[in-house]
Amino acid sequence: MRILGVSTAGAGHFNPMKPWLKRLAEQGHDVTVVGPPGLAAAAGGFDFRAGAAPDPESVAAIWQRVAESTMEVSRELVLRDLFGRLNSGAMIPAVRAAIDDLRPDLVLRDPAEYASALAAAEAGVPHARLGVSLSAEIAFFESTAAPVLEDWRPGLHREIVESPILTRFPASLDPSPFLAVVRYRVGEPLARDVSPRSVYATLGTVAPTMPPMRPWFEIVAKVLGALPVSAVFTVGHDLDPAQIAAAPNVRIETWADHADVLSRAAVILHHGGSGTVLDALAAGIPQVIVPLFADQGANAAAVVEAGVGTALPNSGGSAFHIPQGGEVERLQELIAETMASEAVRERASEVAEEMSLLPELDVSVLGIV
Known part of the structure; x- marks a missing residue:
């Protein structure tokens, strides 16, 4: 299979994807990663294609507003305007080009990176999200970004919500609102030799x-x-x-x-x-x-x-x-x-x-x- 992984630059967003990409590559699948320039170092070891970064002044303006805002307002600014409109908007050309060139069988997505969902939906390519957070939080990410997503492609928010989510969170902590949930573990359980203090x-x-x-x-x-x-x-x-x-x-x-x-x-x-x-x-x-x-x-x-x-x-x-x-x-x-x-x-x-x-x-x- 040909696998395309698409992520933002944050370690907490790309790290959950890395074990999947590594395992798929080990099994002989062709793996390519697309992300902003800041992801290049973390994506070392994989074929990497850099997309564009958003305008720095626009990003700085959002962070200034975040610092001055309540928790509720700041989350809307980050999830809708930063992750959605700016970061993902800048990545659309590169992700579209990668899908057009590579014709992947599957797109693995950072759920805060929406160019991948748009381009995959346009091309009819299956896509799945990594559980970088609790499922309820990811649902909140996506609903907050929905106005941007619907401007890009009517129905895109629904298409994202209906895509599979791959998560390490156990059901006891993560009662998911999504229908397609794949829970998994990474490696064998850790052997413990506890020092009481x-x-x-x-x-x-x-x-x-x-x-x-x-x-x-x-x-x-x-x-x-x-x-x-x-x-x-x-x-x-x-x-x-x-x-x-x-x-x-x-x-x-x-x-x-x-x-x-x-x-x-x-x-x-x-x-x-x-x-x-x-x-x-x-x-x-x-x-x-x-x-x-x-x-x-x-x-x-x-x-x-x-x-x-x-x-x-x-x-x-x-x-x-x-x-x-x-x-x-x-x-x-x-x-x-x-x-x-x-x-x-x-x-x-x-x-x-x-x-x-x-x-x-x-x-x-x-x-x-």
């Missing part, structure tokens, strides 16, 4: 690049340093670990082997990014989430509702979770409560077992080609 902390790869989020790194280090734990806190390549004050029980690293720290951690403290949530769920690790922006609040709410962790919600009402008074103390309490909770540990193990029973990622589970 071990904490793994990460705030993802995007937060370190955002000045408004920088105070959280000091807060997390301070919180962990005040607890009777042994912690590894990864801060990415955009921050200097030496610049973050930390107690002796907190090791701050640029990077750590994800599987290794997950296998030993009694609790994970993180930002609520979907990839981190899913890896923690699959490993059966109790979670403490500080959602910072985007869909992380929805992920945190799902984790709490499922009984597999706790969360420090954004009470400020703005698009970004800016530290509020009393949150240091509350975060310390949440970590201690979560580490002590047998109920959370048991529920986390149950969800991990549920995920382990899903079929492994493979073209055979698609049922659409």
Whole structure:
């Protein structure tokens, strides 16, 4: 088969697609990736075609409005105007050209990249979405972008909603509104050798690049340093670990082997990014989430509702979770409560077992080609 993968440049959007592309290539299928210029490095190893990036001034204007807006307004700006009108609009010529040249049998889509849905629908090519977030969140993405989509092609929103969605989220956390849902796992379940006082902390790869989020790194280090734990806190390549004050029980690293720290951690403290949530769920690790922006609040709410962790919600009402008074103390309490909770540990193990029973990622589970 000929497979075309199309994604935005965000790591949280392309990373869920990469295992599919890799497996399909290993099975002898022809795989090509199309994305904005910023995706080139992440798409290394695949045949890559770069589309256009949107006008930088228009993008900057949207982000300025986001910073000044409520959560509700900011999400509309990002989902409709940034992901839809600007980012996807700029990609339409490149995706149309790729489909015309390659005649793919299947288009795998980042659900926030809509040029791929438009071009696939125009050419009559089957397309499927990757579950980069909870299904309800993806439905919200798509309904918010619908005015743009319908301007491009009447009925496109319905065509997207009816396309299959491929997701690692288990049904217990993700009761999907979509009819065509393919749930799968990546690899074998992680072998766990838990150190009872071990904490793994990460705030993802995007937060370190955002000045408004920088105070959280000091807060997390301070919180962990005040607890009777042994912690590894990864801060990415955009921050200097030496610049973050930390107690002796907190090791701050640029990077750590994800599987290794997950296998030993009694609790994970993180930002609520979907990839981190899913890896923690699959490993059966109790979670403490500080959602910072985007869909992380929805992920945190799902984790709490499922009984597999706790969360420090954004009470400020703005698009970004800016530290509020009393949150240091509350975060310390949440970590201690979560580490002590047998109920959370048991529920986390149950969800991990549920995920382990899903079929492994493979073209055979698609049922659409």
